[in-house]
Structures are given as structure tokens and as C-alpha cells.
Amino acid sequence: MDNAFKVKQITKLYDSCNQCGLPTLTCICNMVTPINSRAKFWVLTSEREFSRPSSTGRLLKLINPLSTEIFLWERTKPSQKLIEMMTNFKGNTYLLFPSENEDFESKSLSNLQEETNAFILIDGTWKEARKIFRKCDYLKSIPQISIKPDYESEFTLRRGRLQKTLCTIEAAMEILKSTGETEQQRIVEQYFNLFLKHYKAGANSHLPKD
Template identity: 25%
Template structure:
């Protein structure tokens, strides 16, 4: 009888052994929309399994999160969000060589925009944007705008721009495998195993 993996929760297509080892020194806070915790399609939880320094926090509209307030952290909090006053990620890193706490809004793009618009404390943070060169692999949600990356892909692109293309490629290879396993799991069948 097939059992549920106690780590990933999949029955037929456990992906735990496919998770790559990434030697990233980046620190992320995934500021997560409350709706996102109930969604099977959330990719933030995958980031936390691949990268060591990841804090998953629930977004509160009026209450600044302690992890995201400059006064409470040794790391400089910076919001990863394309905006009129955002600067390229690599430029930020050049001008601020000290370690940063990169805050990623974890939700749909529509939710992420609302999170930013409704929280003045987020608007006051410095912002950076990515120079993404790849289109998104993520097809698990409808009505997503072309060119937008999911949370996992955002973090992989940041690893690419600031640290290592090899690690970023390993993350995206894993993500492609995960998406296949997720679709098969949702359909209730196991993918055939590949013998090397």
C-alpha cells in the first residue's frame, strides 16, 4: 500500500530526493498572503526546502512584520518588486555590500500588488527588481500576466544574478521536475521512474 510522504505530503510522486543542495548565502523573507497558505500551488514552501535562510511570514496589512523592519534587523530589508522607484538587483548589491533581507511578496501577482498598495510600511522600504531573461515555467494558475515569475522562480533568478548560474539552473531543473510530479499527483497517478 502506498503511503503519504511525511515530508512533502505526496503519495505517488515524492520529490524529496530531487531537491538540490544550494550553497546560497542570500536571506529571504517570504511575506505570504493569508490565502496562499491554503493553496496547493504555493511555491514558497519549495524555496524554504532549497535555500537555508528563508523566513515564511504571514502578511498583515497594518502591522509591520518584525523581520521586515529596519530597526529590528542586522540585515537591511529590501522589497523585491518592480516599481517606478525600484533599482536593478545587481545595482543594489553593488551599492549595499552588506547582507540584505530580501522580502518577496508570496501570493498571486494581483494579491502582491494589493499587499503593497495597502501597507504603507512596505511602500517605505527600498525596492529592487530583477532582470529576468527566462519565461516562467509555472502554469498551475490561470489569469497570470505574461512575463511574471512565481515565488520560486523569483528566488532562483536572484540566485542567478547575485551568486551562481549553476545553482539557479539546478533550482529550475528541480522546479520543472516538481511541476511534472505535482500534475501527476493531482491526477492521482505516479510518473514512471527513470532508470539511469
């Protein structure tokens, strides 16, 4: 997915960067040294979510560009590019979404370290994610995994978040950790914290304090 959709401004004083989503004053693009994880992340997002400056799916693409793809979800037609990648991918594909199948969840999180896997993440609020899942028949045949964190999310940029739920990039970090890519997880977490710091400073139209 290209950057054809302009990211909304956090502050009236500065445009938002179309890559990291932050105000140009606090843009972190030049601070990021990209990684290349073994795990592949396919992020399915709506135009509404992609235009939000707080979207962490876009941030994951910035940090992990070669292993992350972003696909636009449209209500009236399926994402043909995502379907093609699912069909042609030589490894295993999983959908990160709550599942009642506890046996599968346990197996998937503990036995994927040596495999080539792609993880589909639905980027958006829980209400939006449920809507996308409900309307995408092609997602329902994919094995599901779910994450039940024992900590609260660091993502506090939106109101009304459910307790013990993670934002998209935090979910990706949990997957990296669970599949043995702990160094990549550490780096993503470092840039996520940088993003949060620069977002809050940019929202007040000033540079972050050291």
C-alpha cells in the same frame, strides 16, 4: 511560520504534503538536498496562498531552509516578526516589487554580489501581491528592485498569469543568478522542475514517468 495551515488537496485520492505541497504519492521532500544561500529570502504570504498546493514560496523554504523565512500577512495587523527581522538585520534589505526607478534597479542587480542582502518576496497572484503592498506601510520605505525577464515563466499551474512575470521561486532564482550564486540557482531550478513534473503527475493520481 509553521505548518499549521493544511495544504489543499490536488486530487481527492491523496492528501497533500504540508512541506512540498504535492500529493503524498508524488511528494519530493526526501529527494531534496537543502542548500544554504548567502542571499536571505523573506516570503510574505497570505493564508490563502500558503494553503495552495502550487505555492512556490513553500517550495523555496524546503530547498533553502536556513536562508528562507515565511511570514503570514494578515489584513488587520502587520507581521511583527518580519518587522523585527528587518530592524535587526545587519545587511541590506530589498523588496522585490515593480519600481519606476530604473537607476536604482540597475544598481541593485549589478552591485550586490559581495554584500549580505535580504529580499522580501510577496507570494501570491499579482492581484494579491498588489493588495498586500498597498496595505503594508512598513514595506513602502524599503528600497525596491524589479525583474524583467526576457523569457516566459515555466510556471503553468495557474490560469490567467500575466506574460513575462515570474512565480516566487523563479524570482528567487533570478536574484541568486544576479548576485553571483549561480550554483545555488542551478540547484533550485533543478528542484523546481522536479516539483512541476511531480505536481502534474500527482494531479492525475499517478507517479511521474521517467
